[in-house]
Amino acid sequence: MSKLEIKGVSKQFGAGDTVHRVLDDVGMRIAEGEFVTLLGPSGCGKTTLLTIVAGFQHADEGVVLLSGNVTDGPGPDRGFVFQSYALFPWMNVRDNVLFPMRQVAMSAEDQERRLAELLALAHLSGKEHLYPHQLSGGMKQRTALVRALACSPEVLLMDEPLGALDYQMRMLLQGELEAIFMRERVTVLMVTHDVEEAVFLSDRVLVMGLGGGRIVRDLKIDLPRPRQRKSERYHHYKDVLTDALRDAMGGAGLEALERLEMGAAQAELPPLSVEEIEVGMMGQ
Amino acid sequence: MEASRGAVRRSAGVTPPQARGKQANGGFLGWVSRQQWILSVGVILIVWQLAAAHYDAEIILPYPAATLKALAAALVDPETLINLGITLGRVLTGFAYALIIGVPLGMAMGASKKVRRVVSPIVDSVRQVPIMAWVPLTIVWFGLGDGPTLFLITMVGVFPILLSTIAGVDNISPDFFHAARSMGASKGSIIKNVVIPAAGPDILTGARLAMSAGWMSVI
Ligand SMILES: Nc1ncnc2c1ncn2[C@@H]1O[C@H](COP(=O)(O)OP(=O)(O)O)[C@@H](O)[C@H]1O
Ligand SMILES: [Mg+2]
Numbered sequence: 067m068s069k070l071e072i073k074g075v076s077k078q079f080g081a082g083d084t085v086h087r088v089l090d091d092v093g094m095r096i097a098e099g100e101f102v103t104l105l106g107p108s109g110c111g112k113t114t115l116l117t118i119v120a121g122f123q124h125a126d127e128g129v130v131l132l133s134g135n136v137t138d139g140p141g142p143d144r145g146f147v148f149q150s151y152a153l154f155p156w157m158n159v160r161d162n163v164l165f166p167m168r169q170v171a172m173s174a175e176d177q178e179r180r181l182a183e184l185l186a187l188a189h190l191s192g193k194e195h196l197y198p199h200q201l202s203g204g205m206k207q208r209t210a211l212v213r214a215l216a217c218s219p220e221v222l223l224m225d226e227p228l229g230a231l232d233y234q235m236r237m238l239l240q241g242e243l244e245a246i247f248m249r250e251r252v253t254v255l256m257v258t259h260d261v262e263e264a265v266f267l268s269d270r271v272l273v274m275g276l277g278g279g280r281i282v283r284d285l286k287i288d289l290p291r292p293r294q295r296k297s298e299r300y301h302h303y304k305d306v307l308t309d310a311l312r313d314a315m316g317g318a319g320l321e322a323l324e325r326l327e328m329g330a331a332q333a334e335l336p337p338l339s340v341e342e343i344e345v346g347m348m349g350q
Numbered sequence: 351m352e353a354s355r356g357a358v359r360r361s362a363g364v365t366p367p368q369a370r371g372k373q374a375n376g377g378f379l380g381w382v383s384r385q386q387w388i389l390s391v392g393v394i395l396i397v398w399q400l401a402a403a404h405y406d407a408e409i410i411l412p413y414p415a416a417t418l419k420a421l422a423a424a425l426v427d428p429e430t431l432i433n434l435g436i437t438l439g440r441v442l443t444g445f446a447y448a449l450i451i452g453v454p455l456g457m458a459m460g461a462s463k464k465v466r467r468v469v470s471p472i473v474d475s476v477r478q479v480p481i482m483a484w485v486p487l488t489i490v491w492f493g494l495g496d497g498p499t500l501f502l503i504t505m506v507g508v509f510p511i512l513l514s515t516i517a518g519v520d521n522i523s524p525d526f527f528h529a530a531r532s533m534g535a536s537k538g539s540i541i542k543n544v545v546i547p548a549a550g551p552d553i554l555t556g557a558r559l560a561m562s563a564g565w566m567s568v569i
Contacts (some may be wrong), residue, residue, distance in 0.1 A: 122528045142534035152525035156547040165543070166533035217534070 067134055068095035069253045070119070070221050075128030077114055088114050090278030091128070096221075101247060101254045103264040105307060106274030107315050112257040115279060116225050119255065120146050132220055142166065145214035145252075147224040151206045153198040159185075159209050160194035166216045184212040187246055203231050204239055211243070215250055224256040228263060240266045244292055261311060265303045266293050273307065275314040283310040440496060441564045444503025448560050452508045453553060456515025457545060466516075477509055481567065499568060506567045507560030514556025518549030 077089040088111040096102045104112050118125045121140035130137045132144065140146075153162050163184055167177045185191045188208035198206055207227060214222060227243075228236045240263060247254065247267075258264055264271045265287055273283035287303055294300065395414050402413045412420075424430040459466040481502060488498035526548060530540050546553075 117528075120528070120532055122532075140528065140531040142532065144532060146529065146532045148525050148529065150523075150525055152523070152529040154526065154529075154544070154547070157543075165530075165535075169534040169536070169539060213533075 068131075069098040069100070069133060070096040070255065071131040071134075072115070072119065073129050073131065075115065075118060075125045075130070077111075077118065077123075077126050088279060089118075089125070090280065092279050092281065093128075094272060094281060096253060096255060098253055099251055101256070101267060101269045103268040103271045104255065104257045104274055105261065105264045105271050105311060106259065106279075107276055107311065108259055110274050110276045110314070111279035112259075112274060113225055115274075116223050116255065116257050119221075120144055120223050142170065142217050143220045145217075145219035145222045147210050147214045147222070147227045149226045149229045151198070151210040151230075153206060153210055153213070155198050158195050158197050159190060159201070162198070162209060163194075163213050163216060166213060170217055172217075180216060184216060187249060188212045189242070204235050207231065207239060208242065211246065215246075215252065218250075219252065221253045221255060224254065226258055227256065228260075229258070236260075236263070241292070243267060248291060259311075261304055261307045264307060265289075265300060266295065271307060273310040273314050282314050283307075285310070437568055440499050441503055441561070441568060444500045445507050445557075445561055445564050447500070447504040448507030448511050448564070449557065451504070452511030452556070452560070453515050456512045456553075457519055457541070457549075459512075460516045460519025460549070461545070473509075473512065481506055502567050503564040506563040510559035510563065511553070511556040514552045514559070515549060518552025518556075519545060521552070522548045 072092060072094050075089055075092045076087070078085050078087040080086050092111075092115060094102075104115065106112050114123070117123050119130050119137075121130075121137055121144070137144070154165070157165065160181065163181055164177055167180060172180075181194075182191075185194060188211065190205065190208060190212070193201070193205065196205075198209070201209065207230075211224075211227065214224075228239050231239060244267060256267065268287050271283075271285045271287060272281045273285070274280070275282040285303070285306060289297070289299060289303070398411075398414045402411045405411050408416070455469070459469055484502060484505060485498065488501045492498050492501065522545065526544050527540065530544050535543065
């Protein structure tokens with residue numbers, strides 16, 4: 067049985083003449099312990115699908131099954147990592163990470179033990195009294211990740227979890243994420259538009275097309291972990307997915323993809339300061 | 351979302367903008383140095399003295415010295431102090447009612463479109479009534495005691511509190527609610543851990559306005 071199954075999900079926005087059918091009969095199955103990435107161009111409906119799985123919004127048609135049970139609304143069985151982190155700015159790292167544990171019946175002792183374990187995992191030990199505005203982008207990202215993992219959700223959902231970081235920090239964090247997932251062994255559904263990220267982290271990549279969000283490619287990434295970026299097979303996978311992503315844009319071709327990438331680059335934040343990169347590396 | 355991400359990142363390492371804003375308008379005298387204070391009080395006294403000398407008529411503008419003497423006399427007069435205490439008590443009571451009504455109602459209206467659609471027309475029409483127009487009605491309702499005064503203080507206080515609470519709740523990023531719910535938070539926990547801390551600064555602004563409006567309305 068699949069850990070997570072999405073069955074015939076459709077979603078449209080607007081009404082009358084301006085109706086926009088973002089998802090049209092989308093389905094997929096994810097096995098227990100699998101790291102699956104949903105790769106697709108901006109605007110193809112990745113976030114919409116992921117938030118439907120999370121229960122933040124309802125599908126017009128179709129269901130989401132978690133271990134065979136129909137889900138309804140958000141719950142701690144599905145952890146979520148937001149692109150904007152959504153750490154509570156009025157809580158320090160400690161209280162942010164403890165928050166999910168305080169919502170369930172967990173003894174104070176167990177909470178402390180789990181907290182220490184998570185902070186160590188995220189290289190945040192000693193940082194528990196800092197507030198989000200005092201953290202670098204990478205530290206915020208890792209705090210958000212371990213907060214989502216705190217109560218061992220059945221599935222972890224991540225929406226462009228590294229999208230707010232610059233190139234170097236993203237590479238670095240990909241390695242750390244991989245290490246964390248090799249330890250925590252959780253089923254993951256991640257959304258990204260970054261081919262490199264998809265290949266580095268995933269067991270399987272689903273390429274989503276524009277127009278209805280149908281899955282146009284389902285590619286198993288058969289590489290040993292921890293992943294090496296230099297291998298020939300790694301580059302082969304990247305090439306295959308780059309092509310698939312181009313096709314997914316509906317024949318719009320390379321120019322559209324390039325325009326999209328340039329747009330994404332412009333939207334990015336200015337490069338991180340030296341200190342911020344160092345803070346990130348201290349975690350290594 | 352792009353913009354807010356940038357803002358959050360840029361504020362890393364320095365005082366968050368929110369905290370800075372709070373200090374800056376935290377107290378009128380908070381950031382005024384002693385010299386500046388003496389200077390401005392001095393200027394006021396000199397202008398006052400000159401103006402009073404110009405008119406030289408107690409009824410139009412008393413001299414500063416005479417006013418200060420009257421103030422000193424009032425401060426040691428037990429009756430004035432008792433009246434001051436009574437007024438202060440009324441303002442605080444009315445303010446408490448305004449908080450008790452305004453904050454929960456504002457939260458409900460901020461959180462639920464349905465509640466807002468139902469309650470907004472009532473609030474908006476009541477808000478248009480000039481405050482003095484209530485006076486005769488309240489005397490009929492409550493008689494001549496403390497009732498009318500309390501009602502008026504509550505009335506002038508409830509709207510700034512209500513509106514700022516609605517705005518405060520409205521401005522909370524949906525991601526915070528989604529995050530809390532996906533971590534298993536109950537409604538009560540969301541109010542305590544998300545709504546109040548996130549909307550708190552806005553509610554305080556409204557409360558400050560309500561306090562001064564209440565004080566003005568009894569004088
Ligand atoms: N709440 C909404 N109302 C109207 N349109 C929406 C809404 N959410 C998403 N969309 C539209 O659905 C499409 C897919 O959005 P999204 O799922 O965010 O794409 P992605 O995450 O793949 O970039 C976009 O065209 C977007 O404008
Ligand atoms: Mg998206």
